Amino acid sequence: MYKKLKQKFHRMTSNNIGIDLGTANTLVYMQGRGVVINEPSVVAVNQKTGRVVAVGSQAKAMLGRTPGHIIAVRPLVDGVISDFEITEEMLSYLIKKAEGLSKKMLGPKVVVGVPYGVTNVERRAVRDAAKNAGAREVHIVEEPMSAAIGIRLPVREATGSMIIDIGGGTTDIAVISLGGIVRAKNLKIAGDKLNTDIISYIRNEFKILIGEKTAEDMKIAIASVLPCTPTLETTIRGRDLVTGLPREVIITDSDIREAIGASMNTLLDAVKEVLETTPPEILADVMRNGIYLAGGGALIRGLPEALSDYVGIPVYVAEDPLTAVARGAGIILEELEKFEDMLIQNEHELPVTR
Numbered sequence: 042m043y044k045k046l047k048q049k050f051h052r053m054t055s056n057n058i059g060i061d062l063g064t065a066n067t068l069v070y071m072q073g074r075g076v077v078i079n080e081p082s083v084v085a086v087n088q089k090t091g092r093v094v095a096v097g098s099q100a101k102a103m104l105g106r107t108p109g110h111i112i113a114v115r116p117l118v119d120g121v122i123s124d125f126e127i128t129e130e131m132l133s134y135l136i137k138k139a140e141g142l143s144k145k146m147l148g149p150k151v152v153v154g155v156p157y158g159v160t161n162v163e164r165r166a167v168r169d170a171a172k173n174a175g176a177r178e179v180h181i182v183e184e185p186m187s188a189a190i191g192i193r194l195p196v197r198e199a200t201g202s203m204i205i206d207i208g209g210g211t212t213d214i215a216v217i218s219l220g221g222i223v224r225a226k227n228l229k230i231a232g233d234k235l236n237t238d239i240i241s242y243i244r245n246e247f248k249i250l251i252g253e254k255t256a257e258d259m260k261i262a263i264a265s266v267l268p269c270t271p272t273l274e275t276t277i278r279g280r281d282l283v284t285g286l287p288r289e290v291i292i293t294d295s296d297i298r299e300a301i302g303a304s305m306n307t308l309l310d311a312v313k314e315v316l317e318t319t320p321p322e323i324l325a326d327v328m329r330n331g332i333y334l335a336g337g338g339a340l341i342r343g344l345p346e347a348l349s350d351y352v353g354i355p356v357y358v359a360e361d362p363l364t365a366v367a368r369g370a371g372i373i374l375e376e377l378e379k380f381e382d383m384l385i386q387n388e389h390e391l392p393v394t395r
């Protein structure tokens with residue numbers, strides 16, 4: 042009874058937040074409320090004044106459309122923080138927005154998920170940015186760990202769990218056991234690369250130039266790793282490279298499959314490599330427990346089946362794969378002490394294979 046009251050009181054007084062600082066999307070989880078902010082990781086900056094003009098979907102809509110002095114930037118490219126100041130501005134904006142949603146005055150405790158393998162310097166930048174933005178305490182967690190916690194894999198137990206988080210800039214492949222990452226690999230083949238694959242393919246095969254947004258929409262609409270019946274198709278508009286005029290063309294799932302084939306094979310091989318170096322007992326666990334897919338790339342049609350076929354292990358798509366990391370950060374927030382050993386300390390460097 043007392044414990045329940047205490048928990049209730051705790052929920053009422055805390056405005057702690059978890060942040061998934063993704064390369065494509067940034068999510069904010071607020072304790073007791075769930076995911077309250079879900080915005081593209083894009084910031085628009087006025088170069089004349091150096092001020093941030095827009096953050097999130099407003100800024101994304103400006104990508105490729107800005108007048109000279111306004112630039113829309115993605116502060117995280119390939120999973121790496123490419124612009125510290127803008128990352129800080131974005132974090133500050135998000136923390137303030139989240140704070141505005143709560144009535145609490147005390148600075149929040151913040152758990153931030155960062156891509157696997159970011160450097161000490163980058164982690165410190167994230168920590169400082171969150172502190173400058175008003176956080177009372179900052180805790181940093183590697184995204185694959187957070188995703189695994191978010192989808193409630195038994196990360197603490199003496200059993201191997203495997204998670205593959207396919208985001209915008211990077212794919213994290215991680216094997217987890219006893220609260221730690223046992224084997225992991227981070228590769229730069231993820232959603233963005235598939236978009237550029239599609240742009241190149243359409244240019245080479247159809248002599249049409251399309252933008253990134255068109256490529257991404259097309260990927261989401263019809264990308265499939267396995268043949269589809271009936272055929273999926275979509276009409277796209279782009280600039281004819283020969284005439285310079287706009288032209289329409291119908292693209293099918295088999296076109297996209299060809300476009301992204303090489304990247305998908307590299308991704309499948311990377312998973313195999315991680316499995317090949319996983320200790321036998323843990324590998325046996327993974328074979329029994331299956332592999333879980335998270336991140337937006339988990340939604341590519343046919344990927345679970347194709348991967349399962351390739352490695353001979355069952356593959357499952359996490360429920361609501363795009364929010365897994367943020368939900369994990371939320372679970373960590375609720376019981377910070379319990380997860381302390383799984384968070385990253387500044388001095389501690391994890392082994393990275395790229």
Ligand code: ADP
Pocket residue numbers: 062063064065066067207208209210211231232233257260261264335336337338340341342362363
């Ligand atoms: P990050 O963690 O890097 O911010 P997300 O996990 O939010 O990335 O995933 C974003 C990526 O997932 C983008 O490249 C987006 O195009 C891709 N994506 C989102 N939905 C789908 C879908 N239904 N099919 C294929 N790709 C998708």
Ligand code: MG
Pocket residue numbers: 061063064184206208209336366
């Ligand atoms: Mg992510």
